[in-house]
Amino acid sequence: MSTFLGLPTAPPGVGHLRQTEPFPDAARRALGDSQLRRNLGKATSHIRAKRAAVVAELPDWEELRSAGQAIKARTMARLDVYLDQLESAVTARGGDVHWARDATEANAIVTQLVRDAGASEVVKVKSLATDEIGLNDALADAGIAAYETDLAELIVQLGHDRPSHILVPAIHRNRAEIRDIFLREMSDVSPDLTDEPAALAEAARRHLRRKFLSATVGVSGANFAIAETGTLCVVESEGNGRMCLTLPQTLITVMGIEKVIPTWTDLSVFLQLLPRSSTGERMNPYTSMWTGVTPGDGPQAVHLVLLDNGRTAALADPAGRAALHCIRCSACLNVCPVYERTGGHAYGSVYPGPIGAVLSPQLTGVEDNASLPYASSLCGACYDACPVKIDIPSLLVHLRARHVEERRHTHRLPSAEAVTMAAASWVMADAGRFAAAQAGGKAGRLISRRGAISSLPPPLAAWTRARDAPVPPAQTFRQWWARRNGNGP
Amino acid sequence: MLMRTLVPTAGSCECWGLALYPGAVTRIALFVTCLADTLFPDVGKATVRLLERLGHEVVFPPEQTCCGQMHVNTGYQRDALPLIRRYVGTFEPHDVIVAPSGSCVGSISHQHAMVARRLGDDELARRAEAVASRTYELSQLLTDVLGVEDVGAHYPHRVAYHPTCHSLRLLRVGDRPLRLLRNVSGIDLVPLPDAETCCGFGGTFAVKNADTSTAMLADKMRNVLATGAEVCTAGDSSCLMHIGGGLSRLRAGVKTVHLAEILAST
Numbered sequence: 001m002s003t004f005l006g007l008p009t010a011p012p013g014v015g016h017l018r019q020t021e022p023f024p025d026a027a028r029r030a031l032g033d034s035q036l037r038r039n040l041g042k043a044t045s046h047i048r049a050k051r052a053a054v055v056a057e058l059p060d061w062e063e064l065r066s067a068g069q070a071i072k073a074r075t076m077a078r079l080d081v082y083l084d085q086l087e088s089a090v091t092a093r094g095g096d097v098h099w100a101r102d103a104t105e106a107n108a109i110v111t112q113l114v115r116d117a118g119a120s121e122v123v124k125v126k127s128l129a130t131d132e133i134g135l136n137d138a139l140a141d142a143g144i145a146a147y148e149t150d151l152a153e154l155i156v157q158l159g160h161d162r163p164s165h166i167l168v169p170a171i172h173r174n175r176a177e178i179r180d181i182f183l184r185e186m187s188d189v190s191p192d193l194t195d196e197p198a199a200l201a202e203a204a205r206r207h208l209r210r211k212f213l214s215a216t217v218g219v220s221g222a223n224f225a226i227a228e229t230g231t232l233c234v235v236e237s238e239g240n241g242r243m244c245l246t247l248p249q250t251l252i253t254v255m256g257i258e259k260v261i262p263t264w265t266d267l268s269v270f271l272q273l274l275p276r277s278s279t280g281e282r283m284n285p286y287t288s289m290w291t292g293v294t295p296g297d298g299p300q301a302v303h304l305v306l307l308d309n310g311r312t313a314a315l316a317d318p319a320g321r322a323a324l325h326c327i328r329c330s331a332c333l334n335v336c337p338v339y340e341r342t343g344g345h346a347y348g349s350v351y352p353g354p355i356g357a358v359l360s361p362q363l364t365g366v367e368d369n370a371s372l373p374y375a376s377s378l379c380g381a382c383y384d385a386c387p388v389k390i391d392i393p394s395l396l397v398h399l400r401a402r403h404v405e406e407r408r409h410t411h412r413l414p415s416a417e418a419v420t421m422a423a424a425s426w427v428m429a430d431a432g433r434f435a436a437a438q439a440g441g442k443a444g445r446l447i448s449r450r451g452a453i454s455s456l457p458p459p460l461a462a463w464t465r466a467r468d469a470p471v472p473p474a475q476t477f478r479q480w481w482a483r484r485n486g487n488g489p
Numbered sequence: 490m491l492m493r494t495l496v497p498t499a500g501s502c503e504c505w506g507l508a509l510y511p512g513a514v515t516r517i518a519l520f521v522t523c524l525a526d527t528l529f530p531d532v533g534k535a536t537v538r539l540l541e542r543l544g545h546e547v548v549f550p551p552e553q554t555c556c557g558q559m560h561v562n563t564g565y566q567r568d569a570l571p572l573i574r575r576y577v578g579t580f581e582p583h584d585v586i587v588a589p590s591g592s593c594v595g596s597i598s599h600q601h602a603m604v605a606r607r608l609g610d611d612e613l614a615r616r617a618e619a620v621a622s623r624t625y626e627l628s629q630l631l632t633d634v635l636g637v638e639d640v641g642a643h644y645p646h647r648v649a650y651h652p653t654c655h656s657l658r659l660l661r662v663g664d665r666p667l668r669l670l671r672n673v674s675g676i677d678l679v680p681l682p683d684a685e686t687c688c689g690f691g692g693t694f695a696v697k698n699a700d701t702s703t704a705m706l707a708d709k710m711r712n713v714l715a716t717g718a719e720v721c722t723a724g725d726s727s728c729l730m731h732i733g734g735g736l737s738r739l740r741a742g743v744k745t746v747h748l749a750e751i752l753a754s755t
Binding site for chain 1: 521530690698
């Protein structure tokens with residue numbers, strides 16, 4: 001049994017990690033959106049096919065996955081050591097390292113750094129960590145404008161929307177919707193804009209170019225940080241990230257502490273795993289790496305903000321900590337039959353899909369995202385797709401148990417479900433009681449029509465809303481067996 | 490006189506099977522599962538008929554109840570523990586155990602020891618591992634242990650096979666059920682589009698997240714109907730209860746039949 005050590009989780013009221021309504025309710029609304037269903041079904045099946053093709057090319061894919069898993073497990077076991085090493089290496093190369101206990105501290109640090117640089121606007125590389133802490137809102141409160149430069153993040157920002165996918169934040173939008181957003185929100189766009197991808201990309205390019213050339217501060221996340229040299233690494237497809245990383249005088253990187261990896265050799269494993277798993281490419285178009293400050297070249301002030309925000313609490317759970325191994329490829333989202341139908345917004349967190357369902361509740365404390373561990377049929381497609389072999393179904397089951405056990409400690413009265421489960425356990429812990437309960441269940445025969453039951457009382461009413469239930473047979477198997485072997489009634 | 494065959498471990502191949510031991514009889518303990526016992530007894534009867542027809546002896550330990558998967562997957566591991574203890578105690582004396590369910594065998598092999606260990610009962614965990622290593626899903630038992638792919642069945646119907654998630658991704662049964670079905674005479678086995686996508690059952694998921702579950706079911710039914718099959722089959726009564734419940738509600742004219750029932754038909 002895991003012991004709850006009481007380490008701080010991500011604070012409420014800041015950032016985007018918490019559900020505002022339970023998953024089943026949010027999902028119900030999303031499921032009714034036929035355009036969303038179409039957009040998601042098309043996009044995820046496209047990425048799934050691409051991923052499957054490039055993964056099949058590698059004869060050592062399973063060995064790579066095992067290597068990725070082992071490196072992550074080793075790193076988590078000595079995370080304190082590697083983080084210290086990273087800090088020393090970054091500092092030695094002229095960078096500044098800041099430690100942020102949570103979202104509030106991280107936002108304050110970044111805001112102060114931007115102010116110190118005398119800037120009133122920043123350009124941003126696509127970053128989940130800054131979205132997790134709600135940095136754009138915090139900067140706006142301080143009078144600082146943050147411009148998202150990743151095309152999909154730009155679409156989300158201009159649409160006053162929320163990201164719905166780890167890799168493709170605007171996956172819920174189609175071309176026609178993006179064209180409408182650009183026409184409505186971009187002051188510098190031609191009214192003749194079509195919904196051709198090239199035309200949309202060109203409009204975004206013109207819009208963003210001015211920001212790149214004027215901004216003096218860039219804000220990024222990081223895919224990896226290499227402890228042995230203090231090198232940070234961002235992988236991306238568009239090149240907009242590289243502009244943010246190289247043009248401004250000041251570069252601020254906000255990174256979750258779990259992103260550190262020990263060595264460059266380790267990086268070679270992840271640079272094979274990540275692009276194939278995320279975009280279905282053999283290699284991503286842009287891989288940017290920087291180590292502290294290089295005099296006369298690129299940003300002359302380089303900051304690294306190391307973010308905890310509940311990660312140490314996740315690390316304290318020996319079973320749950322594997323969620324921290326995630327490299328944010330989004331392969332689990334793309335293969336998830338739940339995500340494909342509900343989309344990412346239903347999860348309420350910046351981390352949606354199967355990995356979000358095991359990561360968000362650990363960062364916030366299970367009670368604050370209590371419905372997420374149940375937002376899965378446990379089909380296991382995510383585990384098969386994960387490039388670092390995170391056993392997400394087992395983590396979901398583990399977090400469900402944690403939720404039930406924590407509830408048992410905090411509530412005096414058991415839930416109706418807990419009573420039902422305890423009763424079922426009592427009945428089925430004894431074959432005689434089980435046989436008696438089976439006999440009672442035959443009352444179901446009385447409410448059957450045309451060989452099926454079309455309406456059951458709660459909680460099974462949710463079953464019969466869309467599905468018939470089977471009619472209990474006149475004779476159970478064990479009765480048949482007993483009679484057949486001459487010792488039945 | 491009964492003779493026991495050598496029992497190979499899970500994952501070994503046909504070479505251990507009947508071919509090497511002509512006329513050998515295996516004594517097989519049936520874990521019928523609580524669901525089939527209570528709601529789908531024909532699945533249990535078919536399993537018995539099939540194995541007896543192949544010349545084996547089937548026993549049904551009456552102390553059995555439920556594997557406890559529903560409790561584990563809903564978060565109630567403490568309530569699952571007595572059921573795990575019961576399963577282990579009931580089947581410990583048996584060398585070969587079969588269940589007509591990939592999901593229950595998946596729970597036995599992937600969860601029993603884990604739950605026992607998590608709740609501090611290492612001795613139960615050790616025993617659970619030993620019993621789990623002798624517990625087979627039906628298609629595994631037939632192909633890996635008994636070494637048979639043609640069970641001599643006859644089933645003149647158009648059939649679509651749905652590979653259930655836990656048989657596929659927990660037990661890795663692969664194409665074993667399909668190899669068995671291809672050898673059934675008279676069958677018109679048609680490929681199911683997106684076969685490996687979950688039907689949306691997921692135990693209590695089907696009730697807790699009924700809308701999402703139904704959306705997944707709708708896509709599964711669309712694919713089943715597209716095949717023109719009159720029967721949808723699978724190795725799990727639970728998934729079939731879900732798919733069949735949806736098809737029945739729509740009066741779709743397609744029925745669900747467990748793999749054991751097809752293989753038992755002559």
